[in-house]
Amino acid sequence: MPSLKLTYFDLRGRAEPIRLAFLLSDIEYEDDRFSFPQWKEVKPKTPYGSVPTLTVDGEQMAQSGAILRYVGKLAALYPSDAIAALKVDEVMETLVDLNNSTYSYRGSDTEQLKAARKKLVDEDIPRYVGALEKRLETFGGASHAVGNELTVADLVITCTVNSVQCGILDYVPVDVLDQYPRINAIHKAVMDNPKVVEWYKKYPIKKQTPKMD
Ligand SMILES: N[C@@H](CCC(=O)N[C@@H](CS)C(=O)NCC(=O)O)C(=O)O
Structure with missing residues (x-):
C-alpha cells in the first residue's frame, strides 16, 4: 500500500x-x-x-x-465491472450536480440565499434526488446503491443525507430527504456499521436548527 x-x-x-x-x-x-x-x-x-x-x-x-x-x-469499494462502475459514477455525478446547486450562492445577501435554497428544495432536490431514488430501484439492492455490495456511491449518498439532516443548510428543512426510502435505507445501512458508529462518536455530527425565515 x-x-x-x-x-x-x-x-x-x-x-x-x-x-x-x-x-x-x-x-x-x-x-x-x-x-x-x-x-x-x-x-x-x-x-x-x-x-x-x-x-x-x-x-x-x-x-x-x-x-x-x-x-x-x-478499498474494493469501486466495482471492477465496467457497467457497475458506470452506475456508481452516475450516482456520484448526480450528487455533484446537487451539491453544485447547494453551494450555488455563497454571498451574504439573505434574500439571494433564500431564493437559491428555495430552488434547491422545490426544484433541484426533486429533480436529482427524486430521479436518483428511481434509478436506485434498478441499480441496487434494498440497502445498496449499486448491486449488493457497499460502494463509494453509498458513502456519497450517506454524506449528502448527513449534510441535510444536520441542519447546516439554512432554509432547507432537515427532513426534506425523508420521503426517499432507498436513499434513507442506504444512509441507515452505512450509519449503522459499527466502524461508522465509532467514527461519529469520535467526530460527532453537530445538529443545528437551520434558519427558516
Ligand atoms: N472540484 C473540486 C472542488 C474543491 C473545492 O471547491 N473545495 C473547497 C472546499 S470543499 C475549497 O477548497 N474551497 C476553498 C477555496 O476554493 O478557496 C473537488 O471536488 O475537489
Missing part, C-alpha cells in the same frame, strides 16, 4: 466519503486536518487552490471525485 495523506479542513465536507472509504477498509492513512487560519498557507501548495488533496507516496493529487474513485479501487 502507498503512503497516503488526505488533506482537508477539519470538517466533513468533500473529504468525508473518502475518510469513510479508508475507515471501512482499514486502510492506513494520515487524516491531515487544518484549521481555517491555516488555509492561506495550505491553498497555494495545492494544485488548484482547493482541497481535498490526497498525497500518494509524496505526489499530491486533487479533485474529490477522482480521489474517492482511487481510494474506492484500493
Whole structure:
C-alpha cells in the first residue's frame, strides 16, 4: 500500500466519503486536518487552490471525485465491472450536480440565499434526488446503491443525507430527504456499521436548527 495523506479542513465536507472509504477498509492513512487560519498557507501548495488533496507516496493529487474513485479501487469499494462502475459514477455525478446547486450562492445577501435554497428544495432536490431514488430501484439492492455490495456511491449518498439532516443548510428543512426510502435505507445501512458508529462518536455530527425565515 502507498503512503497516503488526505488533506482537508477539519470538517466533513468533500473529504468525508473518502475518510469513510479508508475507515471501512482499514486502510492506513494520515487524516491531515487544518484549521481555517491555516488555509492561506495550505491553498497555494495545492494544485488548484482547493482541497481535498490526497498525497500518494509524496505526489499530491486533487479533485474529490477522482480521489474517492482511487481510494474506492484500493478499498474494493469501486466495482471492477465496467457497467457497475458506470452506475456508481452516475450516482456520484448526480450528487455533484446537487451539491453544485447547494453551494450555488455563497454571498451574504439573505434574500439571494433564500431564493437559491428555495430552488434547491422545490426544484433541484426533486429533480436529482427524486430521479436518483428511481434509478436506485434498478441499480441496487434494498440497502445498496449499486448491486449488493457497499460502494463509494453509498458513502456519497450517506454524506449528502448527513449534510441535510444536520441542519447546516439554512432554509432547507432537515427532513426534506425523508420521503426517499432507498436513499434513507442506504444512509441507515452505512450509519449503522459499527466502524461508522465509532467514527461519529469520535467526530460527532453537530445538529443545528437551520434558519427558516
Ligand atoms: N472540484 C473540486 C472542488 C474543491 C473545492 O471547491 N473545495 C473547497 C472546499 S470543499 C475549497 O477548497 N474551497 C476553498 C477555496 O476554493 O478557496 C473537488 O471536488 O475537489
